[in-house]
Structures are given as C-alpha cells and as structure tokens.
Amino acid sequence: MRIIKLNAIDSTNSYLKQLSMEEFIADDTIVVANYQTQGRGQMGTSWVSTDSKNLMFSVFKEVSFLPAEQSFYISIATSLAIIKALEQFLIPKLRVKWPNDILSENKKICGVLIENVIKQSHLKATIIGIGLNVNQTDFNNLPKASSLHLLTGKVFDLDEVLRVILENLTFYFNLLKEEKYQELKDTYESLLFRKDKPSTFKNAEGSLFSGFIKSISNSGNLQVLLEDDVLKEFDLKEVSLLY
The missing domain is CATH 2.30.30 (SH3 type barrels.)
Incomplete structure (x- = not known):
C-alpha cells in the first residue's frame, strides 16, 4: 500500500487520475490531502471542507476481475466499507442515501465519487474519492451536513479513521473478487435511506x-x-x- 500525503490539492481524484496516466499505479495507491481547493462530488457538485479537519482521500483499485455490467458493485462495496468502519467508531444510525452518500441521524457525513477506467468495454481500474466530515464543527448554509465530532462529541484521529476505512475497503473488495454479489446487494439494500418509507x-x-x-x-x-x-x-x- 502506497500512501501519498499532500498539504493542498485541487482534487485527490484528479491528482490520482493524472498520476495514473503518467506512471504505473499499483493497486491500493492512496492520495490524502489536508485541503482540497476543488473537491468534486457526484453529478458535478462540489465538496467543501475545513482545512485539516476532515478526511479527503482517493484510492486506486485494480478491478479487471469485475465485469463492466457489475460496476455498481464498486459503489456498493465502498458504501459498506465506510459504514462498517464508522460502526467501529460507534457512529449512530448509519444509512446509505442512494447511490453512495453516507448519512448518520439523517445528516450527510460522507460523500463518494467513483470514476472508473474502462478500456475496450472492460473495467480496468477505479478511482474512489471519499470525503468524510470528521472534526469539522461549522457547516454554514448546509443544514443537512454533520461530522463525526458533532455526532459524538469526540475528536477523532484522522490517520486512525483512514486506517480503519482502508481495512474495510480491502475486506469488501475481497468479497467482490469472490463474486459475493447477492450478499453485498442484500446488505446494501438493508441500509438504504428511506427504504419502504x-x-x-x-x-x-x-x-x-x-x-x-x-x-x-x-x-x-x-x-x-x-x-x-x-x-x-x-x-x-x-x-x-x-x-
């Protein structure tokens, strides 16, 4: 596992994508930034974060074992890995707001941006960008946002939270390699925000x-x-x- 730590960058996903075009990138290469100037979310939205208070990182995963038509399982595995990691820190009432926002107490605490590398109709790799609100306390004009600190009153060690998330990503991507699709899908669906409501x-x-x-x-x-x-x-x- 290679971890690249940066003070400030426009976007960890953009950095990792550019790096992958310039050199060979090994599986589980991770880019972590203290601050993102142009953090990106789903559908062109932006991700705003206070400097050095939150986790902003991207992971390069080799996924050539996964059929292209099963690419959404990358999102499923990532969502489950984050939730399982946050459960270990006793974060309450965790849910997935489709497709992969992570909520606690109905407040958004984590966003995910997945960008797949497809060549000749085959999945080759994926870049998973994760923005997790950890110790931030002020969310101006964002009433639906929260952080691990606001939810629990605790101050979290960013490196420790990162380590636990990466461990769980490895676990759930191994389930993907074992083609445990139904097991993953069932668990994901059981955690869907507002399911059957x-x-x-x-x-x-x-x-x-x-x-x-x-x-x-x-x-x-x-x-x-x-x-x-x-x-x-x-x-x-x-x-x-x-x-």
Missing part, C-alpha cells in the same frame, strides 16, 4: 413525485414503487431523492 423525488425536469424505495437493480438503478403499484427504475441522471 413514503418519499419525495425530483426528476430530471424538476417535477416532484412520491414513491417508496424498494430495492436496486443489478446495474445500480433505484427501483421505486409508484402509485398504482408500478415499480419503476431510475438511474442517477433521472432522479434525486429529497430528504
């Missing part, structure tokens, strides 16, 4: 509708039970779940 969604056109989250498809689409008992699938670009 009446929820409000917004579609790509900005219209709101109601439904019940039931499950996910093997490709990672969200399966929502609508009125008249219609089960409909949505991908990430088609729908967002409102809190």
Whole structure:
C-alpha cells in the first residue's frame, strides 16, 4: 500500500487520475490531502471542507476481475466499507442515501465519487474519492451536513479513521473478487435511506413525485414503487431523492 500525503490539492481524484496516466499505479495507491481547493462530488457538485479537519482521500483499485455490467458493485462495496468502519467508531444510525452518500441521524457525513477506467468495454481500474466530515464543527448554509465530532462529541484521529476505512475497503473488495454479489446487494439494500418509507423525488425536469424505495437493480438503478403499484427504475441522471 502506497500512501501519498499532500498539504493542498485541487482534487485527490484528479491528482490520482493524472498520476495514473503518467506512471504505473499499483493497486491500493492512496492520495490524502489536508485541503482540497476543488473537491468534486457526484453529478458535478462540489465538496467543501475545513482545512485539516476532515478526511479527503482517493484510492486506486485494480478491478479487471469485475465485469463492466457489475460496476455498481464498486459503489456498493465502498458504501459498506465506510459504514462498517464508522460502526467501529460507534457512529449512530448509519444509512446509505442512494447511490453512495453516507448519512448518520439523517445528516450527510460522507460523500463518494467513483470514476472508473474502462478500456475496450472492460473495467480496468477505479478511482474512489471519499470525503468524510470528521472534526469539522461549522457547516454554514448546509443544514443537512454533520461530522463525526458533532455526532459524538469526540475528536477523532484522522490517520486512525483512514486506517480503519482502508481495512474495510480491502475486506469488501475481497468479497467482490469472490463474486459475493447477492450478499453485498442484500446488505446494501438493508441500509438504504428511506427504504419502504413514503418519499419525495425530483426528476430530471424538476417535477416532484412520491414513491417508496424498494430495492436496486443489478446495474445500480433505484427501483421505486409508484402509485398504482408500478415499480419503476431510475438511474442517477433521472432522479434525486429529497430528504
């Protein structure tokens, strides 16, 4: 395991992606930054963090063993690894807000950005960017955000939290290699935020509708039970779940 520690960088994912184009990158190469000037989230959103208070890192994983059509299992394994790690620090009421935001007490504490490297229709590698709110106490204009410190009152050692997350990533990616797809999917679905509860969604056109989250498809689409008992699938670009 190679860990590259940086003081400040635009984005750990961008840095690792650029590095992979310049040299051979070994499996489990990790880039950690004290501060990101242009942290990125899903669908072009930004990730804002206080300097040296939180964990911002990216992991390079070799995933050529995984069929391209199973690429969402990277997201599943990553989400489960983070939750299992945070359980070890006694963080309460953890859930996954589809596809891979991590919530505690209904507040967002962690975001994940996954960028796959695909060559000739085959998965080769993935870069997993993780932003975890650890010791930050002030979230101006972000009422849905929280941190491990705010949730528990404790100050956490960033290196220790990183170590436990990386251990769990190894564990869950080994399950992927063993093709334990159903086991991973079942566990992920059991942790879905607002599963089987009446929820409000917004579609790509900005219209709101109601439904019940039931499950996910093997490709990672969200399966929502609508009125008249219609089960409909949505991908990430088609729908967002409102809190």
